[in-house]
Amino acid sequence: MIQILILTVVHIYGLQIEDKVTYLPPFNMTDFNFSIFSGYLSITDSNQSFHYVFVQSQINNLNNNVPLVLWLNGGPGCSSMIGFLQEIGPFVFLNDDDESLQFNEYSWNRVAHLLFLESPSGVGFSHNPLNITFNDSQTADHNLKVLQEFYSNYPEYQKNPLWLAGESYAGAYIPLLAEKIKKFNDLEVAVINLQGMMIGNGVTNLTHLPISQLIYQKEHQLLPPTFDITACEKDVTSEECEDINYDAWKITKRINPYDIYGYCYYEEKENENELDWIQEMKQFMMIHNDNIVKVTNHELGVPCVQIDNIQNYLNDVQNKRYLHVDENIQWFMCSKSHNKQFKYVSDPPLVMKVLQELLNFDLFTILLYNGDADSVVPWIDTLQALQKLKITITEQWRPYYVKNNQLGGYTQGYSNKLRFVTVRGAGHMVPQNDRITAFYLLNQTLNGEAL
Template identity: 25%
Template sequence: MRWSRGVATALLAAVARTVVAAPAAATGSSSHLMNKRYIEERDGIAYNVFEHRDTGSKMAFVKNSGVCETTPGVNQYSGYFEVGKNMSMWFWFFEARNKPAEAPLVTWFNGGPGCSSMIGLFQEHGPCQFYNNQTEPSLNPWSWNNYANMLYVDQPIGTGFSFGDDPVNSTVTAAPYVWNLLQAFYASFPEYECRDFGVFTESYGGHYGPEFAHYIQAQNAAIDDGSAVGEKLALKAVGINNGWFDSTIQERAGIEFAVGNSYRPLINESVATKLYDVFETRCKPALDKCVATGNDTACADADNICINEIDNPIAAITDFDTYDIRQPSKDPFPPDTYVEFLRRPDVMQKIGAKVRFEACPDAPSVGFGRTGDDARSFLDTLSDVVQTGVQVLLWAGDADYICNWIGNMHVADAVEYPAKAQFNKACMKPYKVGGVAKGKFKTAGNLSFLRVYEAGHEVPYYQPEASLQVFMQVMQGNAPSST
């Protein structure tokens, strides 16, 4: 989910910046220290423990809990990485159902900021889902681990099952902790080294995806020149659905979508005209100030001006769920059955969880709010990533309002890379699965945009077969193509 934008304006505008330094990447190793592995029992749970020499982090996990993934012979691991002092970051890893020794490795991050990746696992593309109002999950035939080894991560600290001190207050400060987690993962599971690697995310992932990919590429370069020690990640692809990348582009697109989407108008032309004027006279100048100064207060103020004077008025006019405009606001969709399931003591015991699950707690997002992170643009960072040649997919369900497909398409059109002119001129073509149209797409070079029909914010929930198909195509280094 993108940040629920409900934090009081006064709080965000009044609080001064609080920055805690993020951990530096390892620049060397102590030859007399060795990685350690052992079994440790904590609160009646037997954890496999791995201590990573280079980062000083520790990993404690349960193997094959029997929860969620029940396909015979498919391994799973769930538990914690210590990515910093008193910082326990939750992960749940599933081997690929087919040829795991050859399959790529993909990391999934939900948005927020501060929303658990268990949302993606249980509601979107994980090995299991809750069907027909059942309280126990069943196998998902369209799970992304049909093709890839999947690593789901709750970050920053305080999100989902992660716990401890949370120094992260921005997308940029989050990236080094994710790198530490991945380094510890590779050290503990060296069999996944040298695989094609993918970063997939959604919503606030419009911030996370570009920055995490950029940081990974920078660390790879540092390893190459000897200024850092670690395992390089063979970044193959980045996929971001319904992302929030750039407020200047996407706040205006919110008005455009509200009046002209293909389902139902949320506002009329008269209201749209007034809101376009508000955008030009109030929202955009504030965002311009945020961009020009980089000041935390200016960026927080800009975010709140745009929310209070554009987004909130639209939401007040028509009753709709911002993540799926076909649904009423009081009946959010899809159902969140997974939350109570993950809070069950027997489930927590099996998977090795230590704290009560919180899907989207307030504390992590408040820290991001203080620095105005939501209003900061990651378009330039996205352009930098595309320019490196990795396959990049921006895609969006067309029933989502909060990070709607029109804004995502405008972002894609604004990416600076060698094939930009060709991309901008390209026509949208039908995207088919087994001959059935599931959306429209365009592509040029290594950048693609896909609009997905009849899908809300969490695209794989609504269109699981199409989502798996495009996921596989992009991870294979290809542009989307119809079947």
């Protein structure tokens, strides 16, 4: 069952050579001191295959002390190619309207190897021939198996410190994967060197999220002072609360929910249907009537977000060949039904339970950071989730400073190796909105240094 290290040299380097990216327009990879690999990792007991991109660090590639960061974007159902090409990769679209990739001065591969995984298998270029409905526990199982497969094909990185990182619904993906890794390590057959987690604007407690969104909108003057949210404070799952959320979405219709001070891209329509906008917001705000949250296909796109440059880039046939992905798959930021079926069922109580268990283990460093301009997963929601956990504050709320002694945001320390951080002026995708602060948080965390 566990075959991480039992492989032939021919098989190992055969796959690495096959997946090596030689050209990523407009960049020739021979001009750089690191390599990029892109292809598929398969789960042996199913027909699923997962697209991955592995980026070597810009520092010593043979040093086993260089961290390996596994990056997962959220959704559920959104592609980690966003992280690769827009946030933390070495070559990114620096601006929304850029037509070409540019070198990212603050790429996380300056200090770590990066592994981007399009997961679950119904996302991006990954294959999901089974047409199954995913859930949190199952996704964690699959991610562990894919990670094992990565180590099978890249065994030289097995000893490197592993960090799990990501944003949004990765707030569910990452704790559950960490728990699976802990149980795997307890078998004492092979060990995955997991050191910690870094989660940005993470969805950890979906049950409370709708009320957090309303409180945040009121505190930031996005809703009228007289806007009454009492019914949601009493019962967030009530029909009355759902009506309140609808009313709020109508009022904030042209505000980018992911970055309230950012630009909202939208298509002008002669006869705009208000119900379409409400439905679009509903699928991303995840209003629900019980603890189980059903997320189906993202048919209507992502509100206010413009990613034409990335979508055009990844759907260019020649670029697909450079990345060794299936040319027949049309890439979307978040999965759509006409691309492939993607259905997901969330379990918020399970995520909170596992997060508490991880804290009880007291083995892993956990950084939870939030851009304070995000209304989709507001910083107050993460703070509310922390208040439900059995941990104590060990360092009171204080400011921290980044480049040129500028205020980066605020931080608070907790027991059990957990830290909470806000990032001033950043939205839902912190490494895109504030590359300097995001890199600072990464570097300090990896080195175990104070924020």
